[in-house]
Amino acid sequence: MPPDSPSDVEQCSTGPLVERPGALKEFVEATPAPVAMLDDDWRIVTHSRAWLEVFQNEGDETRNPIALDRIESTGQALSAREALPAPTDQRTFFEVFADPDDEWRTAFLRSLEEKGSRRGYGQRLSQPDGPTYQVDWEVRPWQTKNGSERGVLLSVIDRTEERHAKGLRRQVDHRFDKLVGTISEGVLLMDDTGVFRDGNEAAQNILGRPLDEIIGSRFDDDIWNGLREDGSPLPNVEFPFWRAYIEREPVQEEVMGVYPPDAPPRWIRVNAQPLFRSGQEAPYAVLVSFDDITDERLKEEALQTSRDLLSSVLTSSLDGIIVFSAIRSAGDTIADFECVLVNPQAEKLFESTAEDIVGMRLREDMPRQEEKGLFDAYREVVETGEPAEMEVHYDTDGQDVWFQVMAVKVENGVAVTYRDITDRKEAERQIREQAQLLDKARDAILAHDLDGRIVYWNKSAERLTGWSKEEVLGAQAHDCLYAPNEEGTLQQCHETMMAEGEWTGELHMRTKDDEERIVESRWSLVRDSTGEPKHVLVINTDITERKRLESQFLRSQRMESLGRLVGGIAHDLGNLLVPITLGVKVLKRRVDDTDDKVDQTLSMIQKSAERGSDMVEQVLAFARGVEGERVALQPELIVEEVEEMTTETFPEDVEVHIRTDADLRPVVGDATQIQQVLMNLCVNARDAMPDGGTLTVEARNVDFTEREARRNIEAEPGGYVCIEVRDTGTGMPDDVADKIFEPFFTTKEEGEGTGLGLSTAYSIIQSHDGFMDVESEEGVGTTFWIYLPAADEEATVEAQSPTNGEAEHERPSFDGEGTQVLVVDDEEFVLESAQQTLEAVGYEVRTALDAAAALRVMEKEAIDLVITDLRMPEMSGLDLIRRLQERHPDLPIVAASGVADGRTEEALDAGAQTFLAKPFTAEKLEAALQEALHATEEAAA
Known part of the structure; x- marks a missing residue:
């Protein structure tokens, strides 16, 4: 029992049952260990001589040798009872020893009640007015078989250093050199019958059995089961101590295994010395000493296992x-x-x-x-x-x-x-080469784990997003790559990829500069060698420009389709308005001037018809483009005039800022039309800022390379002048901004706008070989960009503005008296209204509902001028003009149409002197006839 575990108590096996207490007293008195026998009143019934030696008074020098001493001596040994004085007065344990904390009483009681042994280590045991001892102890209950008497056996080992030293000195004095040499070992004494007669505490501890179970047992009893060193059973007759007896020779350093109760085997190294009496050949006893080498053997086995393992590791x-x-x-x-x-x-x-x-x-x-x-x-x-x-x-x-x-x-x-x-290394080299190839790929390639942490990032990913590899490795992909509104798409993407192994679709990404890019994204699930999902490989192709071009193309197609649609509608409307506009003029000439009400009514009809004509004109302008004088001009002059008009007319809470490049290039165009476009954009900007704001107009030079021009289907490589109109107004959603150039589309309340302003502006800029773009964000504002091609360097700039152009040259008027005019149109009411209007001013008018009828009229009559609609069934007006030019090359011809297509230029090229857009008024009709007649006269001269 180790002395360094004070007050440690543990349960042990139960105590002995005896026929009579006297037998137990004899055992106690004969035992070589310090043992006292107590009854259930805690009276000291008896004790061993060793007990007396431990607890004798300091002045008592009595020496009572223990049984081992007498056994070793020659002659018959005295019994323990004969050698031990009887107890004096049957005093209780607690009269002899102090127990202030009831620790000993508690241990005795628990041992009796629980019928089990208890042990303690390093506990204090003191005598009143005497020394204090440090003892290891064991208390074990005893009782008679009938239960009439009971008590406890208390055995102790004195751990007090002074007492321990005195005990060693006494043993030296008593001639136990051999025993002193093995005092730390287990010691047993076996007699010549093979019965163990004595033993020490160490034997009990090593063998794991109580000493009273060992003493009195025979070497071949059931408690003695042995093992050879190789682990096989060892017969009892081969036990080292029995062989020492039989062979009459000492057995040294022999290793064997023994079995403690309910415990794995322990290994002991045994020395057995036969003891002889003088003159006798056979030993009368064998002194057995042994030490516990279980830990040593386990260490050796572990070391051998390590050696074997090391050898295995080294080999394999x-x-x-x-x-x-x-x-x-x-x-x-x-x-x-x-x-x-x-x-x-x-x-x-x-x-x-x-x-x-x-x-x-x-x-x-x-x-x-x-x-x-x-x-x-x-x-x-x-x-x-x-x-x-x-x-x-x-x-x-x-x-x-x-x-x-x-x-x-x-x-x-x-x-x-x-x-x-x-x-x-070769694989790493190949991976590096592959990584270099991936870095050269135009697609952005990245990989992230299943938690979204980025583990690979190629150069194209850096170029696309602006994030370097060092910045993103280990970061969450969705935090630095994708727009917030893509959360649902990303979730669907992840679910599809995990289920099917891949996903393909479009995603909106955010760059480091918070710019949105559209990518065609391909996700593939990468598995490890066991088939478990490990990474996600993502290949993103930037399709932002492609999507922009697609949008531009679709818008261009839509505008073209709308142009054809509204052109056809405008043609029909024009035909319907022609009789009204011409008829009002005829009616005014025939109605009495004194009838004011009739005159007012006709004027109202005329104004409405003219307003309708203007709208048709705007629609046609959108459909066919806007014609006008094209001269080289300085755009900064137009911007300056816009600044003057906006500053003078806009509310004070609208701040106007104008910026132009100092070396702004000239452009070729119509100053009035360009000013109309700018004013339209500025007025829209003002209306978008009802609570005030900032309007900025900037003009600057830009150059489109071939690559940049490919990003916009309307752009051509070369120099442009960009005029930017930017407001801080309410802005527009994307679906509205995509339709603002369409005719009749407006965000204004009913009656506040026709929806033709921006479509006309779009048409004007297109007719100048330019293009427009728009970007808007709700709550932030809207920006329009106008791109006009820069003029050639040799172009001469006209010093004109929209308000300082020269007056038109007056041409001589023609009197219609006697002039034969043929009007050709497939609409009968157009023919009738034109005939009445022209006849009212002196023209003689013939009509034809189609080209064939017109040719027949020309064969029969002398016609001075022909007005023909270009869109007619069977033979078109264009074909008619060509036929007339073949037969009558000097014949003045006026081409009329309400449709926006390329036939206008073709008609002029085919021989028509002028073009008359439907719907037209009497004044425009007369002016067109005079212009054609004048042109023919000039050509003849």
Whole structure:
């Protein structure tokens, strides 16, 4: 029992049952250990002589040898009862010893009640007015079989240093040299019948059995089960102490195993010495000493297991392993390393045998390793104790060989593992080359784990997003890549990819500068070698420009379709309005001027018809483009006039800022039309800022390269003047901004706008070979860009503005008296209204409902001028003009149409002198006739 576990109590086996207390008293008195027998009133019934020796008074020098002493001596031994004085007065334990905290009383009671042994270590036991002892103790209950008497047995070991020293001195004095030599060992005394007659506490502890169970047992009883050193059963007759008795020779250092109760075997190293009496050949006893080597054996087994494991590792390891021992100089510095152990794999790696390698020195025999810095690395490992790892390259017969070298300190040396990583290095080289190829790919390629953390990022991903590889590796992909409104799409994408292994679709990404990019994204699930999902490979193709071009193309197609649609509608409306506009003029001439009400009514009809005509004109302008005088002009002059008009007319809470480049290029166009476009945009901007704001108009030079021009289907490579109109108004959603150039589309309340302003502006800019673009954000504002081609360097700039152009040259008027006019149209009411209007001013009018009828009229009558609609069934007006030019090359012809298509220019090229857009008024009709007649006269002159 260890003395360093004070007050530690543990349950042990139950105590003995006896026929009569007297037998137990004899046992107690005969035992060599300090034992006292107490009844259930805690009276000391008896005790052993050893008990008396432990607890005798300091002045009592009585020496009562223990039983072992007498057994070893010659002659018949006295019984314990004869050698031990009887107890004096049957005093209680607590009259002899102090128990202030009831610790001993509690231990006795619990032992009786629980019918089990209890132990304690290093507990204080003191006599009143006497010494205090430190004892290890065990208390065990006893009772008679009928239960009439009971009590406890208390055995102690004195751990007091002074007492321990005195006990050793007494044993020396009593001639127990052999016993002193084995006092830390278990000691048993076996008589010549094989029965154990005595023993010490150590024997009890080692064997794991109570001493009273051991003493009195025979070596071949059931409690004695032995094992050979190899683990096989050991017959009792081969026990070392019995063999010592039989062979009459000492048995030394023999190892055997014994079984404690309910415990694994313990291993003991046994010495057995036969004891002889003088003159006798047969021993009368055998002194058995043994020590517990279980831990030593377990350590040896563990060491052997480690050796076996090490041998197995060395043999089966795929890495080469070499152990080097440090060779030290006289100054105790490491001068070299000598190889002392090599495994089979190292032999293969270095293409040599263990016999050749073992004994080699690193610096002397392996110069290439020293060249690679391995000597210095190994020396540092030995000196610091820190492991080292490095990669070493060898060029062997023209082949690259790579080793990963790992060195750890062992006793006076290093254990080094050499791992052939040539294949890994080659794979890394290939991966680097592939990574370089991926970096050259135009697509942005990235990979992230299943938690969304980015693990790979190529150069194109850097170019697309602006994020460098160092900034994004380890970051969450959805935090730095995707727009917030893509959360649902990303969730669907992830679910589809996990279910099907891949996903393809469009995503909106955000760059580092918070710019939105549209990508065609392809996600693929990457699995590891076991088939488990590990990473997600993402390939993003930037389709922002493509989507923009698609949008522009679709808008252009839509505008073209709308142009054809509204052109056709305008044509029909024009035909319907022609009789009204012409008829009002005729009616006014015929109605009495004194009838004011009729005149007012006709004026109202005329104004409404003219307003309708203007709207049709605007629609036609959108459909066919706007004609006008095209001269080289300075756009900054137009911008300055816009500044004047907006500053003078806009509310004070609208701040107007104008900026132009100092060297702004000239453009070719109609100043009035360009000003109309700018004013339209500025007025819309003002209306979008009901609570005030900032209107900015900027004009600057821009240049489109071929690559930049490809980003806009309406752009051409070259120089442009960009006029930007930007407001801080309410802005527009994308679906509205996409339709604002369409005719009749307006966001204003009913009656506040026709929806033709921006469509007309769009048409004007297109007719100038330019284009417009728009960007808007709700709550932020709207920006329009007008791009006008810059004029050639040799173009002469006209010093004109929209308000300072020259007056039109007056042409001589013609009197219609006697002029024969043929009007050709497939609409009868147009023919009638035109006929009445022209006849009212003196023209003689013939009509034809189609081209064939017109040709017949021309064959019969002398016609001075022809007005023909271009859109007619069967033979078109254009074909009619060509026929007329063939037969009557000097005939003045007026081409009329309400449709926006290319026939206007074709008609003029085919021989028509002028073009008359439907719907037209009487004044425009008369002016067109006069212009055609005048042109013919000038051509003849």
